[in-house]
């Protein structure tokens with residue numbers, strides 16, 4: 001790890017100002033991603049602004065009937081929060097599918113949004129990587145790319161965003177609150193993460209110096225019909241090869257009135273295709289209908305060799321998650 | 333001398349000040365002077381001589397460094413000591429108690445790990461036991477499947493998992509066949 005200076009402000013404005021007046025300063029929350037990357041010399045901040053004492057530690061009801069998750073609430077406290085468990089079980093399950101209990105006790109909601117890709121070439125400073133070092137090339141496209149993206153890729157980068165939590169947040173249409181020197185703004189989850197294009201060094205649309213203060217969940221939680229299906233190399237404590245978050249609204253007569261389907265492990269951001277979700281509206285749940293929708297969601301998917309298996313895996317995972325959410329299949 | 337300019341430039345860069353960090357470790361208040369980049373794990377092992385907490389991967393991937401911070405289990409390799417200013421930290425060395433006759437009473441989990449032979453080389457054991465204390469504090473595990481899932485942050489290269497689950501389920505009074 002490189003040397004750096006360290007401050008621990010108590011106030012939001014002080015933290016934001018400190019970050020913007022110091023060269024190469026970074027916020028640190030749980031530290032579980034940043035310190036890991038600093039040990040690999042992938043990140044080399046000159047200053048750390050510890051935000052753990054900022055007053056962003058609560059989960060509160062919103063006037064709109066939703067829930068506001070403070071940026072510094074830990075992933076564990078969020079997943080086990082009574083309101084989250086009851087009204088947003090999809091989010092609770094997605095968080096609990098990620099990392100380990102120890103890491104979830106450290107990781108924060110804000111930090112989770114910013115976690116960087118687990119691409120091996122990104123982590124290895126001896127390797128070319130356009131995300132870590134723009135213009136150096138992409139080691140993965142013609143290299144070992146088993147964990148890489150099949151949708152929304154570019155010639156510059158085929159990395160995935162590794163978060164489980166963000167996949168559920170995308171399905172729930174969460175909104176991220178950020179605060180900076182120019183004031184406050186909100187970013188819908190749909191626009192928070194981005195596709196790599198020819199600037200893969202930018203993972204998201206947050207501007208330098210902006211602080212995430214909260215994640216807002218709209219009232220609709222899909223608590224009756226939901227599923228988070230995570231497929232990985234071992235039963236626990238591993239990143240997703242493919243994950244699917246599903247929320248369905250189903251009428252008393254069995255007609256689907258709304259569907260949300262978000263995919264993790266397949267793209268540079270949680271992947272959704274609202275046009276495909278529309279196809280489910282007015283239908284009743286059946287494997288055949290789900291198969292058509294799955295085909296439509298992964299339309300255009302492209303493998304790079306080692307990860308080509310993900311195309312079929314994603315298709316089947318979507319069908320299975322829909323079967324579970326509509327209770328045609330039991331969750332095992 | 334010109335030829336040393338690169339080196340001397342590096343040497344004259346002022347290193348950030350060390351800071352005073354106050355931690356309560358196993359019930360005792362400790363003041364340490366640490367560079368900010370010292371992880372909690374290194375502070376315990378290198379500055380406090382508490383080598384019971386192990387360094388396995390140093391990247392959050394194995395759980396050998398698990399300690400309890402204010403009763404919650406965390407990976408001490410992925411946090412800085414300065415970030416824990418004022419916190420109360422329990423390591424494997426702090427789990428046993430000494431009674432009025434000066435006899436050491438092991439923590440029930442320590443006893444159970446011995447009874448069940450829940451280790452081979454023992455390297456992962458301090459982390460396993462601290463993690464299990466955290467698991468019990470959380471109160472979420474009701475079955476042995478839950479124990480397996482919620483202990484998955486602790487890797488055992490020797491593969492002592494069945495006995496580890498036996499030891500923990502006994503202390504938690506969870507049916508072995510659940």
Ligand SMILES: Cc1cc2nc3c(=O)[nH]c(=O)nc-3n(C[C@H](O)[C@H](O)[C@H](O)COP(=O)(O)OP(=O)(O)OC[C@H]3O[C@@H](n4cnc5c(N)ncnc54)[C@H](O)[C@@H]3O)c2cc1C
Nearest residue numbers: 029030031032033034098099108110111112114163164212
């Ligand atoms: C071994 C291992 C396994 C893991 N497995 C999984 C998994 O299966 N699924 C999964 O989803 N995740 C997994 N994770 C990742 C983990 O979820 C993230 O590391 C964690 O969520 C990051 O949160 P943090 O608070 O620790 O962030 P930090 O490391 O503190 O920060 C990360 C980045 O976010 C920035 N930041 C933090 N908070 C804010 C804020 N409020 N505003 C602006 N910027 C901010 C920091 O500057 C930094 O650049 C794993 C991690 C490890 C080490």
Ligand code: SF4
Nearest residue numbers: 119121129138157158
């Ligand atoms: S896939 Fe992206 S992160 Fe990985 S090596 Fe290529 S450019 Fe870097």
Ligand code: FES
Nearest residue numbers: 388389390395409
């Ligand atoms: S040493 Fe901390 S998790 Fe391995």
Ligand code: FES
Nearest residue numbers: 452454488489490
């Ligand atoms: S006993 Fe050897 S690693 Fe667990």
